[in-house]
Amino acid sequence: MIIAKRRASIASMIFIVILMLVIALYWQSVSRLWIAVTLYDEDKIVDNFVTLYHTFESNRIPPADTPFTFPVARKPMPEFVPFQESELNISSFLKESGTTGLLLIQDGEIRVEEYFQGHEESKLHISWSMGKSFVSALIGIAIDEGYIKSIEQQITDYVPELVGSAYDGVTIKHALQMSSGVRFNEDYGDFHSDINRFSRIIAFGNSLDEFTASLERERQPGTYNHYVSIDTQALGMVLDRAISPKRLTDYLQEKLWHPLGMEYPAYWLKDKYDMELALGGLHVALRDYGKFGWLYLNKGSWQGQQLVPAEWIAESITPDGQHTLPGVNAYSSNREGYGYQWWLPEGAEDEFLARGIYHQFIYIDPDKRIVIVKNSANHRFTQRGHNWNAKHMALFRGLVQHFSH
Template sequence: MIKNLSYKGVGIGFLLTLLALLAVFQNNVWRLYQAITLYDADKISHNFLNMYKMFDVSKIDASTTAYYFPVDYQALPDDFTLNDETIAIPDFLSQSATHGMMVIKEGEIVYEQYFLDDSQDKQHISFSVAKSFVSALFGIAIAEGHIQSIEQSVTDYVPELVGSGYDGVRIKDVLQMSSGVKFNEDYADFNSDINRFSRAIAFGTSLDNFTASLQREREPGTYHHYVSIDTQVLGMILVRATGMSLSEYLGQKIWQPMGMQDPAYWMIDGNGMELALGGLNITLRDYAKFAWLYLHQGQWLNQRGQLLQIVPQQWVIDSVTPDAPHLMPGENNPQSGSSYGYGYQWWIPLGAEDEFMAQGIYGQFIYIDPSNDLVIVKNSANSRYTDKSQQWPAKHLAMFRAISQHFSQTTLP
């Protein structure tokens, strides 16, 4: 009788274990399917507004003292011009599958519209716009003494990367997307490194282990090659240096003091490590607050009228100032894979006087124009974004500049 009960116990235990394994397998298969179909035309809009519900995330609570920009809605210009082609702005917003766009001029929201089921209270995936948030955290961590210098080696903080392509690479070269690591960032290529990375996320496998698997292609600090995993390395350094998760550090150093009005969600792997390179989910108005912070070189006037230096001023200046030939904007720069310039996780567009940008795949943008005291943020779900013949980035930049010029000629009441 005792043996029979024991046998039944073993059988029940085995069955429960089997069911648990099947549940995990089913969940992983479902997440893999979601990752593979993430950008499909009939699913992309819903997916980009629900990423934090589809994958594992950590939550960053809204500020207990939320800040709200005053509102004075005005009309956008009718159109913009690129290469002698005049493009109507309403048409372009539709063609680029815009979810939301906001313009802030002189501290007031002068334009705010949502499309395709987006709304003020919906969090939207950042993709690579998150890189600029990581850069801000890095500047704060240096000011607080957690990180000694960007001249140090990556492996001074992350010894797990010894033997990888990041072994001995300066932190500064990683910040400037000049690590020398071999990486294929082509989203249109199913077998590219970035898409392999996406599938790793779907299975919840270690992002740190994926990063450690990459190898060197060229000498660090000599060529600007956009490698998203460089930002993942920055995230690894921050976690080890601060002793906090990226979500905790962002919440404590930026979300709370800036009065972010909505919670944010940061995608994580099975070990709780954030997808530093692009996993933030934030509402449009909180994206705009971050843009406004950088417009004012890291200073923030909070709801109590206190002027806070959230991000060190010199860090912001250095972040948007290319300081080597391979980082300078220009067509056909033989030392760069882009015509844009690059700083510490921020883009400097062609022909910029003082403009700079954060950009994310499929149409996520933060555009900052200090001379006109204006920022623009835009979220999109453009399934055609990888079609280079459409010149999506160039069209967006031309539109942003036309909007900025329009409002620079408009006297606000």
């Protein structure tokens, strides 16, 4: 009996030691997985959106040696803006949509800059899919510099690892326009969706390239606009190979971050193989998002220097083909039109925007000389019945109307 108890005690001790070793070895992965699973929970979402780069693998981009600061000439916002047959109370809507930061730049001056829910000027906020528009800019620059010959080239010309995958036969242009034909479920409310499976891949630091290669074809490329975040990841792979040995992070720092005089550092999430999360892993301060928007408002010109080719920007925000047109469209799963990783809203004259999940926006109205940036951490994002998109467009257009008179 005594010997049996001793053996049981020793076995228990061995089990505890092994368990502790396993926890020690995999603690970081388990911690990241827990964050990924609870990322959008009401009590965690705000903090998660400004701290992910602390927990996950990331590359740092230092601030510019000579930071640029917009002059500040604040003006009060209106209390209401028109919305359908009624009005939208701005302060109520900002709270309802989980706003963390709101910036309005007009004529090169800051008119509005407000922070909520503990956010502040120096904090970095995750871009989510607004980061896709940064990747589009880098593609345009890489073409101008000869790293990429043409958007009519196939992705596999640069990324042979994707031969035989859903991206075999897909051109760079197809991916830019979200018309790759790749099957992908982007429902953030579905635990088993492709995008949430992808989130768990990120949590473990596993290969983003391998996940991209694992997807299957659904439609003929170039015929139907369907939002597939991994299209941008494939574009990131093209850039990565084209500019090698530089990294995407290096290229962003060299071509945009320092020339734009970004005031704060940025971080770009990556996997353990040093491949950046091209589809939306940037962490950037509110004002620095504003600088990127102001660059595009000015057709890629910044203080006399052409950072992004003007022709590329014009092509990026112009519908090209039936499947990219805004409105009810049999060739698109979206009501909004789509350019080269930029959204083209219904009823737009010259407006366009970068947009990320949970209500991240860079809204640009060139003829009114206004850029609006909105960061949010809205735990209600997946709830139906809020009419989020229509309300945000009413907010942006109402603010433009107010500040233009």
